[in-house]
Amino acid sequence: MAEGKTNNAELLIRLFEETDQVKLSEKDIDKELKDLGIESEEIVAEGLGKINKIIETNESQSRYNMPMAASNKEELSQEDVLRLLREDDGTKETKS
């Protein structure tokens, strides 16, 4: 026990934690939020909007990365690399 930590502080925490263990119905939660001055529908809509934005960002990053990886895998065979290098050299020679 930390110094100065006494029974009523612990009891208060215990009471709050005990009440969090009990399963509540959706109706109960909606009522509880209303009692706290929070409109369930609004808050869920706001939360889902934020979550969808995060998911979209993550998915667009995945879409960008995956074809690049597939493309590299297909093209970067030893033969293709040598061909690309030869072509590159040829271009440089043409330019010079």
Next chain:
Amino acid sequence: MRDQLLKELKNQDWPGIIKELISYASMRLKLWGLLKNKRLKGYEPKDIAFKAIEAVFNGEWKWDSDKGELLPYLKYHVVKGLVANLAKNSEVISSIGSTQSNQPEKADDFSHEDELNATMVIQEINESIKDDPVLMILVEGLSNGLKRSDICNIHKMDTDIYDNAVRRLRTKLIQLEKKDLFTITYGRGKNK
């Protein structure tokens, strides 16, 4: 690994999680405020809840579905951790009373003043449950360090009766939250 995590996160019951998490964040902020007699400036329960959800998506907090469900992880690890971290930041702490400093504190370090705050809140709770014998048994049992199973065994109480009493206690605590407990306990609610 990352794709698997995103897939699992996408398949959650988000409307239910959002509501329960905001309710929990509200309780957690209030509890911290009651004990410390301080508040976190500019942070509403929904800010903490959304920050927690974002932290799990971004991998700042690493949820492992093999170790447990998402909602308890968000509540007991992420939200609890975020509140504790914010409480260490003196820039976001504001005192309720005039005698308090804005110094950050360790989350579980309770001073004598914290104990005084808790005592006054417990008195308020006891006052609010005095007409409910089952709730009085429950609070007394918990204050004596008993667990749910102990209280049910000793008092030959059905677990449904216990759980319903806990629901009533939860409602009482929310009612206390709605009142300004600092006004109740200190009589100085206007002094903010």
